Amino acid sequence: MADGERPIEEGVRTDFRSRMNYGGYLDLDKLLDAQHPVSEPVHPDELLFIIQHQTTELWFKLVLHELEAVRTQLQEGDISRARKGIARVKHIFRTLAEQWSVLATLTPSEYAEFRGFLGSASGFQSYQYRCVEFVLGNKNAGMLKVFEASPEHYGGLRSLLESPTVYDAFLRCLAARGHDVPAEILQRDVTKAWVEHPELVPVFTAIYEAPDAHWAEYAMCEDLVDLEDAFQFWRFRHLRTVQRTIGYKKGTGGSSGVGFLRRALDLTFFPELYSVRTEIGN
């Protein structure tokens, strides 16, 4: 390699007139032609803003795909397969939480130069984010209103509103394995947000006090806690990024901004899995 060039090996394929290639498989022409800044003249930092959102939405797509599979696997009683999906989603949220540092390089002055062009658009209107929240149990029928202009999104979200969550599926799976999950919980109205059921804590206490006897259930509980932690960390980093970028301005979506996002940190998907910790070793 005296010339500093890596020789291209003989077998390396270069003729793609009748073979699938990289860009074709990944439909990159479409993907890379989907960044359309709206600022005039185009602000150089708007591309960062768009790509940060688009990459997040791509990962949300996978998160939803995995969580729907996890729910089915739990309905089939296959905890070990479901655990693998939950682990993948957890790692996606960790990656997404890390990704906030890229957007944090956008200063308040730079953002202020193109924020006005965004109009009323806001992440609050993210269909996939709302789907993820719903499938994990943070249901809120009021959120459907945002999607009234799009029948496809409205219908998709409504169908998730009316479906059991990942946690509902897990609890049904626990009941099928002989755990004493109260019937009212198994028959709850799944369109409502999950609220803590103290009667469920003893079910988890029994699992946590004898991990060896209930290893699959025990490990799944810990995976769910990992997932909630990772999700909360994403919410927290969003909040901090918003705070450093727009301070205490109102959001483009019409909310109070940072205060509204802070209240999301009080939401919890699996409250009993935190309450059970108080009981361990007592």
Ligand code: HEM
């Ligand atoms: C400088 C960048 C950002 C700022 C200043 C910002 C600001 C805000 C604000 C103020 C809200 C509250 C709703 C509103 O009134 O608009 C919000 C909500 C939201 N944003 Fe962002 N955001 C930023 C980046 C992002 C990114 C990169 C994503 C990724 C998709 C995102 C996703 C969301 C979501 C999902 C919500 C709804 C949260 C909820 O309902 O709890 N945001 N954002």
Ligand SMILES: N[C@@H](CC(=O)c1ccccc1NC=O)C(=O)O
């Ligand atoms: N809500 C943000 C605007 C914003 O961040 C945004 C605008 C358009 C599309 C996605 C966005 N991301 C998250 O809210 C703001 O108030 O500045």
